[in-house]
Amino acid sequence: MTSATKTADVGAPARPGTAAGGGALAGTGTLVRFALRRDRVRLPVWILALLLGTLSTANSYAELYGTPEDRANAVETMGSPAGLAMSGPRHYLDDYTSGAMLGHQMLGFTAVLVGLMSVLVITRHTRAEEETGRAELLRSTVVGRHAHLAAALSVAALANLVLGLLLALGLGGLGVDGVDAGGSLLYGAAHAAAGLVFAGVAAVTAQLTAHARGATGTALAVIGAAYVLRAAGDSGENGALSWLSPIGWAQRTYVYVDDDWWPLLLCFALAAGCAATGFALSTRRDVGAGIRPQKPGRPVASPALGTPLGLALRLHRGMLAGFGAGLFLMGAMYGSILGQAEDMLKDIDQLQEALERIGGTGIAEAFASMVMVVVAVVAAVYVVMAALRARAEETAGRAEPLLATGLSRGRWAGSHLAVAMGGGTLALLVAGLGFGIAGAASTGDGALAPRLVGAALAYAPALWVTVGVAAVLFGWLPRASAAAWIVPVYAFVVGYLGQILRFPGWMNNLSPFGHVPRLPAADLNWTPLLVLTLVAAGLVWLGLAGLRRRDLETK
C-alpha cells in the first residue's frame, strides 16, 4: 500500500534521458510515471480493498471454525459438487485449516477480482487512450511504438507485485493457526501470477478491437471462461478441465496444504506469452485501429426500430441480457445449496435467529425467503440503471433529435420506464426459475419450483415502485435523478442486514421491498402488492407530468 502511494507520488517530472533514448520503448518510463499519477487513487483503493477483504476473511475463518467439529462440518458442506464448484479442488479438504479454507474458498474468487483489476488497468492505458485520440497526441512526441503497452504492463505488474507482497506480509503477520509465513508468500505470489496472466490477456484483446469496451469485454469473457472451466473441473470426477484454467493453476498450488510453487510457472509462462503476442500484434495494426476489421452493421433499420419501444429495447437489451444471465446463475447457485441449507446454517447462530424470526415451516424455506431479498435488490439495481437510461440519453444530447420528431416526451420516457419495469419483472422470473429448478433438484421436492418462482415474482410491484421513484426524480428534479439509487441501497441495508441487526419495524416499512410478503416462508397477501402497484402507477404518472412541464436539458 505505502509503496504504491510512494511510487505514485513521484509524478510528472521526467528525466530528459528517458524519452530521448530511441527505439520502440522510448518514453516508457515517463508513461509509467504518468499512468501511476493518473491511477494514484484507483490502484491503492483496489489493492487495499483486496488486502483487507482477504485479511478479514482469514480472521473470520479462524473464529467461525475454531474447533475440529466445526471444520469437519465445513468439509461436509464444501465437499458437495455445488460447494466444490463455488470454491476449489477437493484436495484442500484433506486438511481443512483456516489457511486451506483461504486457498479453497477465497483464492479463486479474489483471483477473478485481481484479474479484473489488471484488465481494467491495461485497457485504460492502451485502448481507451487510443480511442480518445490522446495516444495519438503522445505518439507524435518522442514515444516509441511499444511504449504505451509496455508502460501499461509495467503498471499492472507493479500493482500485482505490491498486492502479492502485502498479502504475504499481512497474512504472515496475522498469527492465525494454519496460516504460516511460507504459505502466505505463495498465497500472495499466486495472486500476482493470476493478475499477470489476465494483464497479458488484456494486452492481446486490446489489439483486437478498436474500442475499449470491446477489449475489456473480451478479456472479462476470458476470465469468466477460466472460472467456469475450473468450476466444472473441480466439481466433476476428473479435474482435467481445471488444468485449462489459469485460476485452476493458482488453486493447484494447494497453498497452506502442500505449498507447491511450480503451477505458478505455468501462469508466468502464459503471461509472458500473451504479452509477447500483444506486442507482436500491435506492430501489425495502425494506431487507433483493431486487428479485427470493424464489422459493417445494417445499412437500414429493421422494422422493430421504428417505434420508441423498439429503440428502448434495442438500447437496453445488452444490459438486460447481462443482468438476466447473472440473476439466473445466482438463483441456480443458491438453489443448488438449498438442500444443504440446514446443515450450513445451523452453525451460524445469528443467521439462525434471523431465519427463525422470518418463520415458515422449514429452515430451507426461511433461507429461500432471505435469498429472495438479495435477488430483489440485484434486480432493483438493474431497474434503477434502466430507468435512469432516459436521463443519460437526455444529458448525452441524444433525446433532442428524437423529441424534435413526432415523438412525444411521454412516449419517449414511457418506453424507457416500460422496459425497466418489464425487464425487472423478467429478471425476477429468470432468477426465480434458476432458484426454483436448482432448488427443487437439490431438495428433491419438485413442488418447490413453482413456489420459488412465485416468491421471486412477488417482488415485481416493489421494483415498479422503484421505477416510479426514478421517474418522479427524472421528471421534477432531473439533476438529482441519481438519488434513485437510495431505494436499492436502503432495501439492501434494511431487508438483508436488518434481519440480522434487528432494525425497528418502521425502518422496514419505509422501503417498498419491506411490504412484500416474504414468500415462500410467509403466506401470500395480495393487498400490499396491489397497493404497491397503484403507488407505482401514480409515481410514473407524476414523473411524466413533470417531464412534460420542464425544459429539456440540452448540451
Added chain:
Amino acid sequence: MTKAISVSGLHKSFGPTRALDGLDLAVEAGEVHGFLGPNGAGKSTTIRVLLGLLRADSGAAQVLGMDPWARAVELHRRLAYVPGDVELWPNLTGGEAIDLLARLRGGLDVRRRAELIERFGLDPTKKGRAYSKGNRQKVAIVAALASDAELLLLDEPTAGLDPLMEVVFQDVIGEAKAAGRTVLLSSHILAQVEKLADRVSIVRRGRIVQSGTLGELRHLTRTTIEAETERPATGLDALPGVHDVRTGDGRVHFAVDGGEVDGAVRKLTEFGIRSLVSHPPTLEELMLRHYDDALPAADRHGTGGERDARGAGGSDGAARGGVR
C-alpha cells in the same frame, strides 16, 4: 405570403444568464432565412423554443400556425431539425439512426434517402461511435432532408463538414427551396448564409439587431481588398466608402463598403494591377464595426472555428470580390 415562423418578444433565462432578451423573428413560407449571430447569441435557444424543447419565459411564438410548446408533436410531424452538435447512439449504425429519426417523424422517401447518402458520401453501415463529427452531421442532414417536411430548422448544420460537402449541402438546400420548403438556417458564417439565404436576421445577445434582404444589408458589409500594383496606388482615400488605406512595398490594403467596390477597383486599375485578393466581410467584423461589440470573452473561443470556416470559403469569396 404566410408566415412560417413568427416570434415576438421572446425571453428566456437560464439562471442568471439571459439567453433571449425580447427576440422577434419573422420567416415567410417558402424562403430560406439566414439566422446569423456569434456563438452564444441565442440562436440555438431560439430554435429549441421553436421546437417546443424549451419553454419561453415570456413572449409569443407561432410555427406553421401552431404554438410549439402546446402542440409540439403535431408540429414536429411537419418539420425536420438538424442540431448543431449531433449525438448518435454508439451501437446503432448511421443507416439505422436515419431510419429511426425519419420513421418517428412519419416516414421517409427511400429513393431520396439513397440518393442523399450517395451524394454526401456517407457509409451507413458504420456504428455511431465510429463516426467523425462531420459524418454524424451528415446522418442528421440525410435524415432531415429525406423526409418531406415543409419546414427545415437547421442549427449550424455544416459544422464539421469539409468544403466539398458544404457545396453538396448548398445544392441540396437549393433544391429544398425550389421544392417550396421553408428553411431557417442558423450560422455564424456570413459568407455561407449569403450564398443561400433570401433574407437574413442578425441576432446579438438574445435580440435581433438587423433583419432584411441581403441587398438591404449590403451597406453593412465591407469587403477587404489587398492588391499589388505596378505603380504606387494613390488617391484611394478620397473615394467614397473606402476606409483604412495602408500602402507600402508596392502593395495597397483597404476596406470598402458593399456598394462601392466597383469604384474602388476601377481606380485601382489605373495603377496596373498585378494581383488582387479580396476577403468577404465576416460576421465578426460586422459586429465589431456596427455594434461596437467587444465580443464577450465566451464568444472569443468560437472565433477559432469561425476563422477556419472563413478560410475554407475564402477563395470563393475572393473570386466573387474580383468580379464585382
